[in-house]
Amino acid sequence: MKSAQKLRELLSSQNILIVPGCYDAFSARLIENAGFPAAFMGGFAVSVSRLGMPDTGLISYAEMADQGRNICNAVSFPVFGDGDTGYGNAVNVQRTVKGYADAGFACIMIEDQTAPKRCGHTRGKQIVSRDEAFSRIQAAVDTRESGADILIIGRTDANAVQGMDEAVFRAKKFIEIGADITFLEAPKDEKEMHTYCDNVPGPKMANMVEQGKTPILTPSRLQEIGYKIAAYPLTLMLAGMNSMKQTLKAIKQEKQPENLAEFSELKDMAGFPEYYKTENKYRV
Known part of the structure; x- marks a missing residue:
């Protein structure tokens, strides 16, 4: 069974998906051997491990796709891939989505930050206009519909820039366009997490970044709020570093x-x- 179909089946189950973050083939294999259903390759962890540089848009599409190909080849479970802004305009987004699908990813995340983007839990974030954000997701969905066997996560960082109302509006629109999953980055408390989950349909991802802007909750609590995926993008890297x-x-x-x-x-x-x-x- 292809990785995208495996992920679709996981999303149809009742339980929340607990998805640790990987940054190379070895960390991905550790996650799989520990019995988790999937892994998330985040831009922060890959930028630090591969380049020794911050997640501020410095790592390229080719480097991310290459790292992802090695990761996906090393495991048999679904891997989520961070596609950042798509690395350019809508045409670049299409190339990125197809490239990630060819690399073996089950899912790609496309966001609405300006370039160069930044880690969602650091300062200096800015977002593109609604039209440009929606154009990116539309390009990603069109690529999937044209044959790229990959799921689409629509990510918005609008909460840090324009507030929750704008973030919820964008996330809802991403679903209307055809995104499979949404991700509203960095809600600051459980109230904002409830606002997101109560108002946006479809599967939703929570980002559990230790010492980040969002409260760290148990997977069972996240599921009660309405999340389908609990991602831990930096936990292994923090543990390994220490x-x-x-x-x-x-x-x-x-x-x-x-x-x-x-x-x-x-x-x-x-x-x-x-x-x-x-x-x-x-x-x-």
Whole structure:
């Protein structure tokens, strides 16, 4: 079954989807092996891990698509891909959507920020006009309808710029145009989260960014409010960063690092057993 169809079936289930964020093939494989139904490749995490640079529009379409292709090839479950602004005008959006579908993504997110865009939980965000925002989503939907097997998330950052009324208006319009999922970024409290969920039809995604602008709620609470997807885009990166810092500190102090995984587990995760099996099959 193709990844987009797998995601459609997951969205038709009653339970909320808990979707950790990945930033490379290895982190995606860890998420899949832990039993989660899907992963989310976010622009922030990829920009930091691949370039060592902030999520301020510096990473390109080609770099994101390349990273996504490696991720999707490493796993068998659906992967969401951050398509940012589509990397240009409506024609660029169409190329981005088709490219992400060809890379193996089950879903792409297109947003209404101006370029260069910024992480939704940082300062300096600006949004394009309604007409341009709707044009981006229309271009994405048209590409899907023309044969790209991929779902569309319509994202709005309008709450930080023009308030909740504008954000809800845009999210509703995204659904009318044909987006499969909406994502209203950075509601500041549960009241705003309820306003969004109560007024916008269709599946909705919550973004659980630790120390961000939105309250961190349990998946069950998010489902009660009306969300269908709970994304954790930076949780693994934050955990890994803290663990690696402690490990580096121990090495510097000439101590044996603690809480390391087994080397055998790392080899298994990397795929050595499958490699050896195939190697033996074709051994001369």
